[in-house]
Amino acid sequence: MSGRASPWPLAISARTVVTALGAGVEPLRAALRDRASGLAPARFPGAPDGIWTGEVPGLEEAAPPPELAGFDCRNNRIAELALRADGFAEAVREVAARHGAHRIAVVVGTSTAGIEETEQAYRRRPEGQAELPADFDYGRTHDLQALPRYLQSRLGLTGPALVISTACTSGARAIMEAATLIAAGVADAVVAGGVDSLCRLTLQGFNALELLSRGPTRPCAGDRDGISIGEAAGLLLLERPADAPPGATLLLGAGASSDGHHMSSPHPEGLGAVSAMRAALDCAGIAPEEIGYVNLHGTGTRANDAMEDRAVHHLFGQAVPCSSTKGWTGHTLGASGAIEAVIGALCVEEGLVPGCLRVDSPDPEFRSDIVTENRAAPLRRVLSNSFGFGGSNCSLVIGRPA
Amino acid sequence: MIRCSVHGVSVWGPGLPGWAASEAVLAGSSPWEAAECAVPAPALLSPTERRRAGATTRLALAAAAEATEAEPDRAALETVFSSANGDGAVVGALMEALQAEEVALSPTQFHNSVHNAAAGYWHIAVGSTHPSLSLGGHDAAFGAGLLAAAASASVRGGPVLLCAYDVPMPAPLHGARPTAFPFAAALVLRQADSPGARAVLELTPRPGPAPEASPDDALMALETGNPAARALPLLRALAARRDSVQRLASGPESHLELRCIPC
Numbered sequence: 001m002s003g004r005a006s007p008w009p010l011a012i013s014a015r016t017v018v019t020a021l022g023a024g025v026e027p028l029r030a031a032l033r034d035r036a037s038g039l040a041p042a043r044f045p046g047a048p049d050g051i052w053t054g055e056v057p058g059l060e061e062a063a064p065p066p067e068l069a070g071f072d073c074r075n076n077r078i079a080e081l082a083l084r085a086d087g088f089a090e091a092v093r094e095v096a097a098r099h100g101a102h103r104i105a106v107v108v109g110t111s112t113a114g115i116e117e118t119e120q121a122y123r124r125r126p127e128g129q130a131e132l133p134a135d136f137d138y139g140r141t142h143d144l145q146a147l148p149r150y151l152q153s154r155l156g157l158t159g160p161a162l163v164i165s166t167a168c169t170s171g172a173r174a175i176m177e178a179a180t181l182i183a184a185g186v187a188d189a190v191v192a193g194g195v196d197s198l199c200r201l202t203l204q205g206f207n208a209l210e211l212l213s214r215g216p217t218r219p220c221a222g223d224r225d226g227i228s229i230g231e232a233a234g235l236l237l238l239e240r241p242a243d244a245p246p247g248a249t250l251l252l253g254a255g256a257s258s259d260g261h262h263m264s265s266p267h268p269e270g271l272g273a274v275s276a277m278r279a280a281l282d283c284a285g286i287a288p289e290e291i292g293y294v295n296l297h298g299t300g301t302r303a304n305d306a307m308e309d310r311a312v313h314h315l316f317g318q319a320v321p322c323s324s325t326k327g328w329t330g331h332t333l334g335a336s337g338a339i340e341a342v343i344g345a346l347c348v349e350e351g352l353v354p355g356c357l358r359v360d361s362p363d364p365e366f367r368s369d370i371v372t373e374n375r376a377a378p379l380r381r382v383l384s385n386s387f388g389f390g391g392s393n394c395s396l397v398i399g400r401p402a
Numbered sequence: 403m404i405r406c407s408v409h410g411v412s413v414w415g416p417g418l419p420g421w422a423a424s425e426a427v428l429a430g431s432s433p434w435e436a437a438e439c440a441v442p443a444p445a446l447l448s449p450t451e452r453r454r455a456g457a458t459t460r461l462a463l464a465a466a467a468e469a470t471e472a473e474p475d476r477a478a479l480e481t482v483f484s485s486a487n488g489d490g491a492v493v494g495a496l497m498e499a500l501q502a503e504e505v506a507l508s509p510t511q512f513h514n515s516v517h518n519a520a521a522g523y524w525h526i527a528v529g530s531t532h533p534s535l536s537l538g539g540h541d542a543a544f545g546a547g548l549l550a551a552a553a554s555a556s557v558r559g560g561p562v563l564l565c566a567y568d569v570p571m572p573a574p575l576h577g578a579r580p581t582a583f584p585f586a587a588a589l590v591l592r593q594a595d596s597p598g599a600r601a602v603l604e605l606t607p608r609p610g611p612a613p614e615a616s617p618d619d620a621l622m623a624l625e626t627g628n629p630a631a632r633a634l635p636l637l638r639a640l641a642a643r644r645d646s647v648q649r650l651a652s653g654p655e656s657h658l659e660l661r662c663i664p665c
Contacts, residue, residue, distance in 0.1 A: 007557065046505070102609035102656065111516065113538075115493075118575075122497050131577050138578040143486070144517065144538025149654035158609035161653035162546050163538045165488075165517030173535060177550060184404050184553035186607050200500045205512035256533035260477075260525040263454070264513035272531055279533075389513050390522030392534065 007183035008283050009401065010251045011244030014091035014237040016082045017342045019329045020054030020230055024085035028328075028339075029346050032354045035374060037328055039216040039228050046119075046200040048207040052216045054230025054330025055198060056081070064150070071150045073114035073141035074231075075197040082195070082233035083154055091237055092155050095189045098243075105159040105187035106148045107178040108235075109170025109194035111334035113163075114141035116199035147195055151235075159187055165334065167388030168297070169256070170194050171234060172337025172396055176254035178238050188243065193235040193338035202229060202333060209264065211301050217331070219298035219324035220305050220356050220370045222363040227299050230330025234338030249345040252286070252381065252397040255279025259391030266303060266387060270311025276393035277315055277383060284381075284397040288316050291397070292379035293353045294368075295340050297387045298324020299331050308385065309366040321371045327357030337386035337394060344382035344398040353377050403606045406552040407599035407665070409561070410590035412468035413637055414439055414461060416583050416624060420468055427621070428634075428641035434621040439584065446476075446527040454510060455523050458489040461586045462520035462567040463527065469588035470563060477530040479563045479590065480554055483521040484537045484547025486629040487581060489514060490571025497575070520567065532560070543568070544587065544632040545612075545652030548660075552605050555591040564589045566630040582627030587637060601640055604661040612649045612657035636662060 020038030021027040031038065042053040062077040062084075063069070083089045096104050121136040140146050148161040160181060164174045171194025178192035206212050206227055217228035238251060257279065259272035266273070281288060294316065296308055305324075312322055325343050332339060347353065355371040356362070362370035381399030411421050417437045418424040426432040444452055444463040455463070462483060470476045487493075492515045499507050513519070518536035525534055535554075539546035544566040551564035567586035570576055594602050617623040621638075624631045632651060639646040643664040650658045 046500070102607070118497060118578075119500060121578075122501055122574075125574075130574050132574045136578055138575075139540055143540050143579070144488075145486075145540040145542070145654060149540075152653075152655045158655040160546075160549055160607045160656055162550055164535060165538055166521075166534070166536050167516040167518055177535065177553075180550075180553045180557050183557040186404060186549070186553065186605075200505070201496055201507075201512075201515070204500060204505050204507045205496070205509075205515070208507040208509045208512055257531050258481075258521075258525040258534045260528070260530045262526070263519065263522050264509075275531055388518070389516045390518040390534075390536075391525060392518055392522070 007179035008253050009241060010179055010238045011241040011248040012236050012251060012345055013239045013244040013248055014088050015342050016086035016088035016235050017339050018056055018078050018081045018085065018233040019339060020056060022057060023081040031328055032352060035357060037216060037357050039330055044198045047203045048212060050214055051212050052228045053198060054228060056231050068153055070137050071140045071146060073117040075114040075147060075195055076150045078197050078231060078233045079147060079150055079195045082235050088235060089155060092191055095237060096157060099188040101156055102158045103188040104157045105181050105190045106151050106157060106161040107174045107181060107190050107192045108148050109164040109174035109334045110144060110147050110196050111165060111167055111170055112196060112199055112202060113144045114146050115201055116197060117141035119200050151191060166392040167390055168333050169337055169386040169388040169392040169394040170334030172386035172394040173256060175236060175341055175396060176256060176394060179254060189237060189239040191235055192238055194335040195233040196332055196334040197231045213300055216358055217300035217326055218358045219300040219326050220362045221359040224300045224305060226301050228330040230332040232329060232332035232335040232339045234335055234342050236341060249348055250399060250401060252399055253280045253284030254396050255283055256394045261391055264389050266307040268307060270307040272391060272393040273308060273311035273387060274314050276395045280383065280395035280397050289319060291320050291381050291383045292377060293347055293382045294320055294322040295344050295382055295384040296322050296324040297385040298326055300326060309368050313367040318369045321353045321369050323354055323356045323371045325354055340384045341396055341398055344384045347382050348379045348399045351376055351378050403604055404552045404556050405594035405602060405604050406555040406591045407594050407596045408589055408601045408603060408640060409592055409599060410469035410472055411640055412465040412588040414441055414465050415585035415631060425641045428638045430642060447523060451523060451526060456489055456491055458569045459520045459523050461569060461584050462565050463524060465567060465586035465588035466524055466563055466565045469590050473590065476528040479561050480532045481521055481524060481534040481563045482547050482551040484539065484543045484566040485568050486538055486540050486543040487568050487571055488517045489519055490569060490575055494572040494575050541629050542651040542653050543629040545650040545658050549605060549652050549658060551591050552603060555593055559593055562591045564591060566633060568628050568630045585628035585630040587630050587633035599665045601665055602663045606659040607656050608659050609656050612651040
């Protein structure tokens with residue numbers, strides 16, 4: 001390849017999600033419209049007392065096919081539910097038949113992959129045994145690569161595969177790098193997104209950081225008290241618009257940055273967040289006023305939401321409605337950027353700005369236009385934010401062409 | 403096919419204490435001798451961050467620092483950090499701590515457990531706000547990182563630091579996922595036509611797994627002992643300034659046909 005090819009825009013030829021609201025896009029679409037949350041008091045064994053989570057229903061029915069039984073773990077079961085929903089696996093097979101299975105890449109994000117299987121393996125050891133059980137399959141469960149490997153095996157794909165683990169930006173960053181692979185000429189379509197699953201490590205880890213809400217999360221509320229952790233899968237099938245179904249919603253741009261500031265605290269003024277959003281707008285070739293809705297990272301922690309409000313206000317002033325949808329799904333960590341990309345597409349298609357759930361009025365300190373009730377609006381473009389530990393930031397622009 | 407150029411380079415592994423001390427060994431003009439590799443303290447980190455960073459991060463930062471020595475501005479590089487195991491010491495300690503009757507994880511260990519911890523420390527160390535990617539990839543992590551870094555350099559046009567590193571995990575994780583020794587390799591990549599390049603790389607993804615490595619000497623036998631050591635054939639071609647074509651594992655169902663053309 002000589003010179004630089006612009007990756008933008010790409011078409012979302014197919015998409016699927018699995019969240020606490022159920023498998024598939026339709027339960028999510030209905031819940032957004034009806035303002036019905038998927039969060040509930042935690043049932044996950046070993047969860048800290050008194051917290052709420054966004055647990056995916058139906059995992060007991062989501063075992064991998066027998067020939068892929070070695071991949072069985074909570075994370076791959078959520079991926080399996082995603083492949084079964086929304087005609088996604090069929091859409092991928094159709095695209096693979098058109099371009100060739102070796103021309104379809106898989107670029108997916110996860111923060112903890114199947115580490116929950118390892119947690120179980122530690123507990124399954126007989127008293128006095130140090131070694132993990134002989135039937136524990138690290139490579140097909142715990143290892144980050146287990147996720148793209150499962151997807152490739154299940155979909156019969158033989159193209160490049162990347163697994164991205166940049167904490168809570170993993171899913172968004174995977175979508176961005178999918179575009180890079182298409183622009184570099186090594187793939188014609190990409191299965192991109194993220195999958196993350198509940199595990200004791202993240203539940204207890206965020207608890208140790210005192211970042212878990214003592215009830216359902218209430219992002220942007222003045223008295224917000226933290227995160228509700230969720231689990232989810234979000235997968236997009238991305239292609240060049242000329243190859244995609246007519247009228248498909250577009251991924252118009254993506255931008256990333258690093259804070260270079262602190263391992264677990266965002267830059268207080270949100271400099272990294274501003275530069276990721278600006279880079280995404282620049283890629284898409286649009287001005288801030290051409291964004292109709294900002295889907296915030298909005299985790300519900302004191303620090304994230306305050307930082308993000310400053311960053312969003314810096315770019316958009318009060319002109320663009322903003323909200324977090326984590327009141328519906330919980331914070332699904334490495335899947336959040338992917339499911340929120342799908343939410344962004346749904347908002348454009350439905351003409352819906354979903355106001356933050358369970359928030360009477362936004363934090364009085366906030367200066368952005370925080371929405372707390374659903375609004376009907378003719379949206380053309382949505383900006384979706386993801387930020388994570390290690391100072392990782394990524395923003396996506398989804399919608400219709402100019 | 404993706405084309406890019408190689409500028410800075412680094413290696414840290416058994417008997418390979420940095421590129422400067424290892425180039426002749428890799429080129430075949432000096433013998434390789436097995437020796438434990440002492441990694442220097444990460445001079446770029448502030449004393450506070452240095453205390454927080456564990457052995458895995460120190461190894462990654464040593465390779466990243468050496469590969470970027472000639473860069474006028476380290477903060478101007480995008481980064482790709484690639485590691486199969488991440489920080490096994492931290493993950494192992496957290497897994498043990500979760501077994502306690504009353505679980506109380508260390509907050510510092512938890513935020514150090516994210517796979518992008520080494521990348522986070524690097525960007526703090528050099529004050530960089532450029533994008534950073536952290537990848538896994540099991541035994542193909544180096545090839546996956548090379549693909550991502552080369553694609554980024556060719557599409558986005560800016561210089562990219564690729565840093566691949568892995569460290570043996572503690573027991574009992576080590577039994578389930580053995581890694582023989584610590585190893586790190588780092589490269590600075592730019593667009594193919596950039597002046598001052600050491601070599602040009604041409605990467606073509608191919609379906610199917612890469613052929614099994616067949617080591618023809620003791621140094622090459624390191625290749626299968628650590629995912630980052632899969633960089634050795636490329637590092638040797640760079641050191642010997644030899645035109646070579648290799649097949650490099652880069653994913654579960656694909657590999658890279660990798661040509662290295664010395665400049």
